[in-house]
Amino acid sequence: MRNLSYIPILILVLNLTALRSQELKIFTLNDFDLKGKVKTCLVSTDYGKELFEFNKNGVLKKTVTQYNDNDQDITYYTYKDGELLEKRMESYKNNVLDESTSMANFYKVDTIPNRKVTEKIISYDKQFLEQEQYYYDEAGRLVRIISSNVEGVDETTLEYTQVKNELTVSTFTNGILQKAVRNSIKKTPNGDQEVILTKEYIDGEPNTATEEVFNSAGKLVTSEEFLYDFTKKEFVSQKKRYYQYTDGVLSKMIKKTINTESAEKYIFQFDNHKPSNWVKQIVTPGNTYTTRTITYYPEEDLKEETSN
Numbered sequence: 122m123r124n125l126s127y128i129p130i131l132i133l134v135l136n137l138t139a140l141r142s143q144e145l146k147i148f149t150l151n152d153f154d155l156k157g158k159v160k161t162c163l164v165s166t167d168y169g170k171e172l173f174e175f176n177k178n179g180v181l182k183k184t185v186t187q188y189n190d191n192d193q194d195i196t197y198y199t200y201k202d203g204e205l206l207e208k209r210m211e212s213y214k215n216n217v218l219d220e221s222t223s224m225a226n227f228y229k230v231d232t233i234p235n236r237k238v239t240e241k242i243i244s245y246d247k248q249f250l251e252q253e254q255y256y257y258d259e260a261g262r263l264v265r266i267i268s269s270n271v272e273g274v275d276e277t278t279l280e281y282t283q284v285k286n287e288l289t290v291s292t293f294t295n296g297i298l299q300k301a302v303r304n305s306i307k308k309t310p311n312g313d314q315e316v317i318l319t320k321e322y323i324d325g326e327p328n329t330a331t332e333e334v335f336n337s338a339g340k341l342v343t344s345e346e347f348l349y350d351f352t353k354k355e356f357v358s359q360k361k362r363y364y365q366y367t368d369g370v371l372s373k374m375i376k377k378t379i380n381t382e383s384a385e386k387y388i389f390q391f392d393n394h395k396p397s398n399w400v401k402q403i404v405t406p407g408n409t410y411t412t413r414t415i416t417y418y419p420e421e422d423l424k425e426e427t428s429n
Contacts, residue, residue: 145228145238145255147205148181155415156396163414177418191215204230211245220245235259297325312337320356330356340366370399 150159153173164171174183186194192214199207208226212219223245231237236257242250249271256265266277275295282289287305291298303318315335321328330347341364347356358379365373374385390401394417402411 145205145240147200150175150179152181155398157394157398158418158420159398159415160418161414161416165412165414167409204228218245221248224250236261298322307334314342315339327356338369340364340369340371 150156153162155162155175158177159175159179161175162173164173170187172183172185172187173181176182180198180200182198182200184194184196188194193212195211195213197207197209197211198205199209205228207228210224210226212222221244225243225245227241227243229239231239238255240253240255242252244250251268251270254267255263256267258264262279262281264279264281268275268277277299278293280291280293282291287303289301289303292300292302299322301320301322303316303320305316305318307314307316314337317333317335318330319332320330327349329349332343332345332347333341334343336342343361343363345361346359348359349355350357361377363375363377364371365375370389371387373387376383376385385407386405388403388405389399391397392400392415394415398413398415400413400415404410
């Protein structure tokens, strides 16, 4: 598992609840750097609160984004036979449900001859917003998405290219290259490293790139941001981050640009549960903080469910 403790969780969840996604995904405890039989996790920062609820199998079933005392978004996830069946996002403004911005996503799964998932998105005031059809190949890889709404139909295709130990996934929208992600394994004296290079394009022209390197434990050790220079006809490094860990826990991040260098130190406090989870993160010198209030399913509930 790749370590996500350095990513602000509210930002992560806003991405999870976006209207459109490239690929359907069921989120679990691992996606939120949580261990054990977690029931709820309340994340508090200096810019908001987010509540996560999980079922006894560790699958996300509800999120609550609290913007202030009167405004919040609540998302519910419903599953059947291990598949996402329905997702509802309810938006409350001044403690009143806003039907025009609240929406429901309905999913239908077909598996013959190959897997196909149809997603329909409808607002609470019964307005059709969008339909997505996800097509998979015989290996279970997403290869095509057909998106349709009142503005028309778009086709996204994904091409997979394997060269030795490198796999590149290229994403095209209506035939125009949008993104290319290259995943490769690099052998080092300290073990194999996973290198993910993501290139973003605008109208088929190169724009930005990011390279992430993960160690053998799945933890991010470096990330580098690039901007395409049309004069030099190459991606030029803009910023690089180095992550250091102590006993497997993020302890320091060094950021370097062409002209500057700075560092942040991370301090974590953990609860007494086994396995333990961090409940407070402090980042210096800015002294920003994140706290997590975590509740767990009682062991007797889990034993009772297993015996039934």
